Amino acid sequence: MQPSQFASFREFYPYYLQQHTNSTSRRLHVGGTLLAVAAALSAVVTGRWRWLLAVPFAGYLPAWIGHVLFARNLPAGARQPSLIRKRRRDNAGIPKPGSKTGVELRDPAREVS
Numbered sequence: 001m002q003p004s005q006f007a008s009f010r011e012f013y014p015y016y017l018q019q020h021t022n023s024t025s026r027r028l029h030v031g032g033t034l035l036a037v038a039a040a041l042s043a044v045v046t047g048r049w050r051w052l053l054a055v056p057f058a059g060y061l062p063a064w065i066g067h068v069l070f071a072r073n074l075p076a077g078a079r080q081p082s083l084i085r086k087r088r089r090d091n092a093g094i095p096k097p098g099s100k101t102g103v104e105l106r107d108p109a110r111e112v113s
Helices: 008-017 022-044 047-073 081-092
Strands: none
Touching: 022 047
């Protein structure tokens, strides 16, 4: 199945796993993730908030290097970014844009006694 033909994350996930079979690429993914977490923690602990600018680069650059140089493919998420965002949003419990959150906001001034 071509990357543009996935209708759901469930269909996309086996393809995603297939794109991450190279062990060097996976190690670079883990290293990049740990480096990004370290940069974020450094920003919080030291108060040097500029370290937060390094977080996306620390996380994504090693992963892209792993894909391009070792796995010889493009990151699966780059081909289906909407499915990756949907899965992250679902895992975080964040409602879809425009959907009801389950929390009703009331305006006491409009309530009738």
